Amino acid sequence: MKLLFIADPLGHFKIYKDTTFAMMREAARRGHELWACEPRHVSWQSGGRVTAVAREITLTGDPDDWYAAGGDTPLALADFGAVVMRKDPPFDSEYFYATHLLEQAEREGACVINSARSLRDHPEKLAVMEFPQHVPPTLVSRDAQAIRRFHAEHGDIILKPLDGMGGLGIFRVGPDGLNLGSITETLNRQGTQTVMVQRYVPEIVHGDKRILIIDGEPVPYVLARIPQGSEIRGNLAAGGKGVAQPLAARDREIATDIGARLAPRGLLLIGLDIIGDRVTEINVTSPTCFQEIQQQTGFDVAQMFVDALERAIGRSRV
Known part of the structure; x- marks a missing residue:
């Protein structure tokens, strides 16, 4: 069957470690057709269905030139066996809009993995709130004073932005509180953005x-x-x-x-x-x-x- 992978540009893949490539390789081994596009290639027009301008790809086995691609082909997402959403964070406005397009495709019969609504409803930092029994002491706030009180209570803390990935923007502040104010201002942008703060886990x-x-x-x-x-x-x-x-x-x-x-x-x-x-x-x-x-x-x-x-x-x- 035809599988569509919505991902970052294929030319950016490091195939020796890339998980999406591993998925593609196993799917191809089983005889599935591989198609790929980026989120920017997905669109909807009234009177029609959600469509992607995608390319069929073939894995070559050459680590330096790992795929061959066909021409651009507009296809409805519902015509694929599955649509595998593999766009890396950040979960920004464009990602948010993409989930709405994918959800419309689901209404048209597409099988989207992970489901569009669940992608939207489970932001990666905030999804832990549903499982407080499993998380370290955690604060989600944009309030600098609340962050100071959390630090005073727990002594050794980690601060991170809600939209980061790969460890980007993570800070540790120890019991001396050194640079807590400056770090908070950097992350919460003078109180305009929400920050996650957690007790440091040694x-x-x-x-x-x-x-x-x-x-x-x-x-x-x-x-x-x-x-x-x-x-x-x-x-x-x-x-x-x-x-x-x-x-x-x-x-x-x-x-x-x-x-x-x-x-x-x-x-x-x-x-x-x-x-x-x-x-x-x-x-x-x-x-x-x-x-x-x-x-x-x-x-x-x-x-x-x-x-x-x-x-x-x-x-x-x-």
């Missing part, structure tokens, strides 16, 4: 664990992203070292609890970030780490995902 030295949940089922291995040197961030994009580990019993409990709640909402793929036993983020836009886990453990995460994708397509046709 277990970060053992890694910020990425736990993948596919169709409600946790992947049996995690990728612990371990900060290097004096860095506090474990994100791979910030220089963290990724070490695959078996899924611990407590992490399985947390992932199973969250997966059981979120998977029925159309979130086929979820990436939890857990430090120690505290959930810090719930990633639903384009969770990664498929290839790092497979390369280190042999477990084929992409195979598990495409199995689930095919089941979701089957359910959508009932």
